[in-house]
Amino acid sequence: MYKIEKLNELAKIVAEKREKNASLEPRRMTAEEKDSLLAEFHPDYKQNEFTVLSAGVNKGEKVPTQLAELLQGRSRISAADVDLSAPDYDTDVLIIGGGGAGASAAIEADQAGVKAMIVTKLRIGDANTMMAEGGIQAADKPNDSPAVHYLDAFGGGHFAAKPELVKTLVTKAPEAIKWLNELGVEFDKEADGTMITTHGGGTSRKRMHAAKDYTGAEIMRTLRDEVLNRGIPVVDFTAAVEIILDNKGNAAGAVLMNMETKELLVAKAKTVIIATGGAGRLHYQGFPTSNHYGATADGLILGYRVGAKLLYADTLQYHPTGTGYPEQIFGALVTEKVRSLGAKLVNIDGEVFMHPLETRDVTAASIIRECTARGKGVETNLGSAVWLDTPMIEYKNGEGTIEKRIPAMMRMFGKYGIDIRKEPILVYPTLHYQNGGLEIAPDCATGVENLYAAGEVAGGIHGRNRLMGNSLLDVIVFGRNAGIHAAAKAKETDAPQGLTLEHISRFNSELAASGLDSKVQSPMLLPKYARKK
Amino acid sequence: MENKINVFLFGKKYQVPAGLTIMTAMEYAGYELVRGCGCRNGFCGACATIYRIKDKQELHACLACQTEVQEGMYVATLPFFPLVKQVYNINEIKPTEQIMMQLYPEIYCCIGCNACTKACTQELSVMQYIAHAQRGEYDKCAELSFDCVMCGVCSSRCPAGISHPQVAMLARRLNGKYIAPDCDHLEERVKEISDGMYNDLIENLMQKPVEEIKELYNNREIEK
Numbered sequence: 001m002y003k004i005e006k007l008n009e010l011a012k013i014v015a016e017k018r019e020k021n022a023s024l025e026p027r028r029m030t031a032e033e034k035d036s037l038l039a040e041f042h043p044d045y046k047q048n049e050f051t052v053l054s055a056g057v058n059k060g061e062k063v064p065t066q067l068a069e070l071l072q073g074r075s076r077i078s079a080a081d082v083d084l085s086a087p088d089y090d091t092d093v094l095i096i097g098g099g100g101a102g103a104s105a106a107i108e109a110d111q112a113g114v115k116a117m118i119v120t121k122l123r124i125g126d127a128n129t130m131m132a133e134g135g136i137q138a139a140d141k142p143n144d145s146p147a148v149h150y151l152d153a154f155g156g157g158h159f160a161a162k163p164e165l166v167k168t169l170v171t172k173a174p175e176a177i178k179w180l181n182e183l184g185v186e187f188d189k190e191a192d193g194t195m196i197t198t199h200g201g202g203t204s205r206k207r208m209h210a211a212k213d214y215t216g217a218e219i220m221r222t223l224r225d226e227v228l229n230r231g232i233p234v235v236d237f238t239a240a241v242e243i244i245l246d247n248k249g250n251a252a253g254a255v256l257m258n259m260e261t262k263e264l265l266v267a268k269a270k271t272v273i274i275a276t277g278g279a280g281r282l283h284y285q286g287f288p289t290s291n292h293y294g295a296t297a298d299g300l301i302l303g304y305r306v307g308a309k310l311l312y313a314d315t316l317q318y319h320p321t322g323t324g325y326p327e328q329i330f331g332a333l334v335t336e337k338v339r340s341l342g343a344k345l346v347n348i349d350g351e352v353f354m355h356p357l358e359t360r361d362v363t364a365a366s367i368i369r370e371c372t373a374r375g376k377g378v379e380t381n382l383g384s385a386v387w388l389d390t391p392m393i394e395y396k397n398g399e400g401t402i403e404k405r406i407p408a409m410m411r412m413f414g415k416y417g418i419d420i421r422k423e424p425i426l427v428y429p430t431l432h433y434q435n436g437g438l439e440i441a442p443d444c445a446t447g448v449e450n451l452y453a454a455g456e457v458a459g460g461i462h463g464r465n466r467l468m469g470n471s472l473l474d475v476i477v478f479g480r481n482a483g484i485h486a487a488a489k490a491k492e493t494d495a496p497q498g499l500t501l502e503h504i505s506r507f508n509s510e511l512a513a514s515g516l517d518s519k520v521q522s523p524m525l526l527p528k529y530a531r532k533k
Numbered sequence: 534m535e536n537k538i539n540v541f542l543f544g545k546k547y548q549v550p551a552g553l554t555i556m557t558a559m560e561y562a563g564y565e566l567v568r569g570c571g572c573r574n575g576f577c578g579a580c581a582t583i584y585r586i587k588d589k590q591e592l593h594a595c596l597a598c599q600t601e602v603q604e605g606m607y608v609a610t611l612p613f614f615p616l617v618k619q620v621y622n623i624n625e626i627k628p629t630e631q632i633m634m635q636l637y638p639e640i641y642c643c644i645g646c647n648a649c650t651k652a653c654t655q656e657l658s659v660m661q662y663i664a665h666a667q668r669g670e671y672d673k674c675a676e677l678s679f680d681c682v683m684c685g686v687c688s689s690r691c692p693a694g695i696s697h698p699q700v701a702m703l704a705r706r707l708n709g710k711y712i713a714p715d716c717d718h719l720e721e722r723v724k725e726i727s728d729g730m731y732n733d734l735i736e737n738l739m740q741k742p743v744e745e746i747k748e749l750y751n752n753r754e755i756e757k
């Protein structure tokens with residue numbers, strides 16, 4: 001039951017129309033309809049929320065204003081603060097970020113026989129990867145093929161992705177699933193071993209593999225366990241705050257900061273992998289976010305300052321179904337799997353206003369239109385939202401489906417007295433994913449020698465919009481790739497000489513020359529949520 | 534007027550708006566969290582917390598990011614708990630009863646007090662999954678422990694010193710790798726790809742001009 005009586009009343013309308021709505025197969029939008037919907041309602045198209053960069057390698061391009069402030073912000077340190085000649089850590093491959101991409105990279109680098117280490121801002125696994133619920137794509141069924149997966153991913157990304165990266169993503173996908181399975185990840189399977197797969201928004205085949213609705217958690221905890229089994233050093237509560245270069249201008253380590261004591265440390269390495277994930281905690285355009293506490297775009301700042309290029313940093317994914325109510329879980333993700341399993345989106349009048357499995361950008365824009373221009377949203381103290389008719393899942397698939405397939409969702413709402421088996425839930429878009437990032441080649445190399453990037457921090461794989469299930473996939477495929485290639489490169493690289501942080505003052509001069517005098521320190525490391533009295 | 538309630542963070546009294554979670558109440562009180570806060574959404578287990586309501590006997594455990602504050606709540610966070618994790622090579626071990634005996638022999642010292650189950654922040658049948666682990670029933674242990682976020686509260690209450698989350702982690706990996714049925718279509722596809730079966734198809738797509746690929750995409754067949 002909802003604590004606000006009016007919501008219980010409105011939910012009844014949804015219940016009355018459930019039978020009729022369940023049998024409805026809403027029309028998919030035409031390409032033209034989608035284009036005009038996006039242009040009018042998608043947050044990425046709000047020009048006044050973006051700033052054109054006036055310094056750095058992407059000068060002249062626009063990025064979200066909050067990101068621009070950080071990219072053109074001040075370093076947390078100056079070169080004089082640390083002694084680069086006495087490193088605290090010396091390793092072959094330094095991996096920054098203990099999420100899915102970082103852990104996969106570490107395992108592969110270790111497998112290749114080089115010395116790898118992970119530094120991470122919170123604990124290993126306190127990461128967006130841990131939170132992924134819905135699933136991971138791979139074209140491994142007989143009616144599917146990597147080519148069909150290619151078309152879905154490339155089209156879903158509005159034909160903007162780098163073809164070589166999409167090819168790598170889709171052709172290494174089945175192998176990634178096999179690798180995870182052999183590490184012990186428990187995918188949902190039929191008794192004969194057939195993978196249980198569903199659709200996700202924008203997929204043309206049912207290729208979403210899952211481990212209930214804890215897919216990311218199941219993958220992340222297994223990878224973490226493997227990292228620990230291999231004895232790979234993990235330095236937690238330690239953030240990278242600057243990349244260190246050598247006298248050739250190649251990446252050669254990072255300056256680290258102990259998050260608790262603020263002590264600065266130096267890690268020297270032959271190759272460096274940035275795997276710091278996304279940016280949800282920057283709350284672009286004031287949106288709530290589904291992301292973990294440390295998702296503050298640090299990797300983009302680290303890379304940008306030493307000259308790594310950004311690609312599509314102006315495109316964000318607003319997940320159509322963030323929690324719209326109650327307050328305690330506002331913005332938290334309602335997995336797309338809820339729609340994959342058959343729940344439809346319904347407005348205040350109980351009308352199904354769109355096909356529930358359009359791509360995410362289109363669905364988010366459509367919900368925003370319903371709540372704004374059309375005035376058909378449900379108002380609460382937190383703003384406007386639409387219904388997601390969860391009881392429809394059991395109406396269609398039988399009792400018990402929800403508990404079996406989406407237990408995390410049931411628990412999340414159950415804590416606040418809402419039984420999603422019996423009552424529909426309220427949803428509104430939430431800031432979810434960074435589609436772009438540091439531009440990479442298929443071997444994960446950035447433009448800076450010996451600097452690699454993988455996972456959500458990387459750009460180009462998903463073009464301007466990522467499909468559900470392609471990110472967990474990208475984290476595994478490119479995380480492993482980064483580990484393999486950074487290890488190979490480390491083997492042929494001599495110990496770096498002439499470590500320097502000269503790029504900091506160089507970047508500062510560039511800022512000054514462009515008339516920028518920012519007081520903002522970056523990377524941000526953690527959002528400031530403590531109330532200031 | 535906002536409805537304020539009294540909570541005691543590490544014994545110190547603060548007034549916070551009702552409806553906050555323990556985590557947001559701490560931030561409201563002015564704490565800048567570093568430890569004890571990860572996903573903020575019930576998945577990572579970073580925010581294990583114990584609390585007792587003023588004048589009540591019972592001790593509760595919860596996830597701070599998932600629990601609403603209550604009047605008279607005495608809160609202590611448990612941002613780290615020393616679990617014991619044994620290392621092993623997943624390719625060399627087998628799902629036999631002996632493996633638990635070797636790696637986590639303390640599970641056989643369980644005295645059946647059920648404190649772990651009572652404390653579980655995810656409402657799992659912890660003692661029961663340990664019983665399955667004792668008997669080498671790793672599939673059952675895996676199933677019952679599946680929603681574990683490894684927050685460690687169970688272990689903090691265990692008189693036998695068992696690291697339940699780590700036992701369950703081992704069981705799940707054994708189950709996923711050795712016990713669950715193998716997937717033939719996956720093996721086949723991996724082989725087809727390594728034989729180069731899809732190279733031409735994909736190269737062909739990669740060469741296509743945008744207009745042509747748009748046409749293909751917009752008219753592609755969608756599985757019902």
Ligand SMILES: Cc1cc2nc3c(=O)[nH]c(=O)nc-3n(C[C@H](O)[C@H](O)[C@H](O)COP(=O)(O)OP(=O)(O)OC[C@H]3O[C@@H](n4cnc5c(N)ncnc54)[C@H](O)[C@@H]3O)c2cc1C
Nearest residue numbers: 097099100101127128129134135240277294455456469472
């Ligand atoms: C709620 C939610 C649900 C999702 N569901 C799905 C899904 O169903 N399917 C799918 O495919 N994708 C999903 N995604 C997306 C996907 O989970 C992420 O994009 C992906 O896991 C990112 O992995 P990563 O390793 O790149 O980053 P993360 O997993 O976020 O890891 C990055 C790590 O780097 C650390 N870090 C950050 N800055 C620094 C620094 N300066 N120094 C050191 N360490 C640092 C972070 O703390 C973190 O541990 C979901 C995402 C969220 C948030």
Ligand code: FES
Nearest residue numbers: 571572573578598
């Ligand atoms: S912060 Fe991750 S479970 Fe609470």
